[in-house]
Amino acid sequence: MKIGDLGELVVLTLRNPDRAVRLLREFGLSTSERWMTVVLAASLSSLLAGIARQMFPPATNDALSAILADPMTLAALQFGAMVLSAAAVTVIGRAFGGQGNFADALVLVAWVELILVGLQAVQLVLMVLVPPSAMIMSLVAFALSIYLTISLTKALHGFTSTPKVALGFIGGVFLVATVLSILAAALGILPEVSP
Structure with missing residues (x-):
């Protein structure tokens, strides 16, 4: 596959x-290639985040910021979040009668992340050239990630109702956020809140 084909x-x-999901499935990626795609997406995202952090250091220096300052830790967290997302998409989707599987969900989550990495690179350039527009790009990336997650989850599982998938997505986000918050609190890495 060439760069133009990726575009x-x-x-x-x-x-x-729907067609994109069919095409991604037709690639017939092996199990190791699927995992390599996830590692690549996590690595590129963490690399760009590290560059942005060096160029624009954060104002706060709490425990979470210290953890995210280490590129390897950030990449590991990105990798874990992507695997958790793929598992959530699979389990929640199948609980509502979907036909998707974890292997395909893994590829789709990695593909969404790679698209967002492209936007992340554009945002980094905008932060240097036109700082105010970087915030707009952040909002675009956020909206696009939600759109892609809902659309690709719908296609993955063969669902027909976008509103139902959106509701499932919102519920899944709250569930995963709750679990991660509990883990973060247990590990003592939540930022301190002033009274």
């Missing part, structure tokens, strides 16, 4: 998620 696949993903 076409991004456009196809945005315009026709």
